[in-house]
Amino acid sequence: NAGVMQNPRHLVRRRGQEARLRCSPMKGHSHVYWYRQLPEEGLKFMVYLQKENIIDESGMPKERFSAEFPKEGPSILRIQQVVRGDSAAYFCASSPRTRSGANVLTFGAGSRLTVL
Amino acid sequence: KQEVTQIPAALSVPEGENLVLNCSFTDSAIYNLQWFRQDPGKGLTSLLLIQSSQREQTSGRLNASLDKSSGRSTLYIAASQPGDSATYLCAVSFRETSYDKVIFGPGTSLSVIP
Numbered sequence: 001n002a003g004v005m006q007n008p009r010h011l012v013r014r015r016g017q018e019a020r021l022r023c024s025p026m027k028g029h030s031h032v033y034w035y036r037q038l039p040e041e042g043l044k045f046m047v048y049l050q051k052e053n054i055i056d057e058s059g060m061p062k063e064r065f066s067a068e069f070p071k072e073g074p075s076i077l078r079i080q081q082v083v084r085g086d087s088a089a090y091f092c093a094s095s096p097r098t099r100s101g102a103n104v105l106t107f108g109a110g111s112r113l114t115v116l
Numbered sequence: 117k118q119e120v121t122q123i124p125a126a127l128s129v130p131e132g133e134n135l136v137l138n139c140s141f142t143d144s145a146i147y148n149l150q151w152f153r154q155d156p157g158k159g160l161t162s163l164l165l166i167q168s169s170q171r172e173q174t175s176g177r178l179n180a181s182l183d184k185s186s187g188r189s190t191l192y193i194a195a196s197q198p199g200d201s202a203t204y205l206c207a208v209s210f211r212e213t214s215y216d217k218v219i220f221g222p223g224t225s226l227s228v229i230p
Contacts, residue, residue, distance in 0.1 A: 033218065042205060042222035048215060055215055091160065093218075104148065105207075105218055109159035 002027075004094050004108035005074075012114045019079040019086070021111045025094030032075040033105060034067060037089040046090075049075060082115045089113075118143045118210045122221035129196055130229050137191040137224045139206030144184050147209040151180050151191050154203045154223070163204075164191070196228045 005024040013019050025032050030051050035043040036059075045059040049069035060067065064082075069075040079086055089112045093105035123138045139149070148167045152160040164173045164180040166189065172181040179192040193200060206221040 031215075035220070043207075043220040045217070045219060048217070056212075056217070104150070104165060104209075107152075107160045107162075112157075 004029075004092055004106050006090075006092050006108035006111050008111060009109065010112050010114070012116060013082050014116050015083055016081050019082050019113055019115075021077040021079075021090050021092075021113070022074040023077070023092030023094075023108060024074040025092075026096075026106055029094035029096050029106070031095045032069050033093040033095075034075070034077050035091045035093065037091060037110075039088070043091060046077075079113070082113070084115045087113055087115045118208075118217070118219055120206055120208050120219050120221035122204075122206055122224050124224060125222065126225040126227075128227040128229060131196060131198060133196050133228075134192070134194050135196055135226070137193070137204050137206075137226070139189040139191070139208075139221055141187045141189075141208045141210075141219075143210055144187055145211040146184060147211060149180075149182055149189050149209070150207045150218075151178075151189075152205040152207060154205060156203075160205065193226075196226075198228045198230045201226055201228050 007022050032049045034046040037043045047060050047067045048056040052071050064080045066078045089110045091110045092108045095105050119142045121140045146168050150165045151163045154160050166173050166182040177194040182189045203223045203225045205223045207218050210217045
């Protein structure tokens with residue numbers, strides 16, 4: 001079991017470009033969470049997805065950010081027209097949700113976005 | 117609003133000292149609480165997980181306690197070593213209507229001086 005896989009590990013973009021971050025959950029996990037960690041800050045919840053469904057996107061900025069978790073393939077966090085303030089580490093976590101309350105998250109190593 | 121706070125924000129201790137990191141949360145309706153370690157520029161390493169029905173968990177020199185009624189958890193590190201230097205994050209799984217929402221505290225940055 002390879003764990004939660006995130007790629008790219010490091011991504012550099014110029015202002016106005018698009019950033020796409022990918023997350024493959026652990027085998028058997030059907031729930032994905034995205035968190036953002038700004039420099040010198042803690043992790044902030046962004047979005048929670050199940051296969052083909054966005055359950056809670058209350059932490060997502062209203063514009064330029066979107067997330068999906070298709071039936072096949074990894075979850076994608078997409079940032080359009082990036083700005084310098086988007087520079088951060090983006091962490092993905094997955095869980096199996098075998099039963100209510102057993103929501104133990106396994107985290108990926110993160111994707112570090114730098115906007116020039 | 118569900119919030120998680122951690123005190124102190126930063127801590128510097130000499131090697132060998134025992135220390136306590138604190139985590140507070142605003143809502144006692146939780147499923148579990150997890151302590152993570154994060155090294156600079158790295159990902160998260162899970163240290164200890166405490167389910168809401170448990171009072172404490174131990175792993176080696178680490179001991180985490182949970183007092184749900186008062187909304188507090190402590191991480192106790194015995195005989196600290198320079199290799200313990202890192203940021204320690206507390207993450208609380210709150211009960212939501214339809215799913216369990218995990219919220220992180222801001223972290224405590226620990227420096228153990230040789």
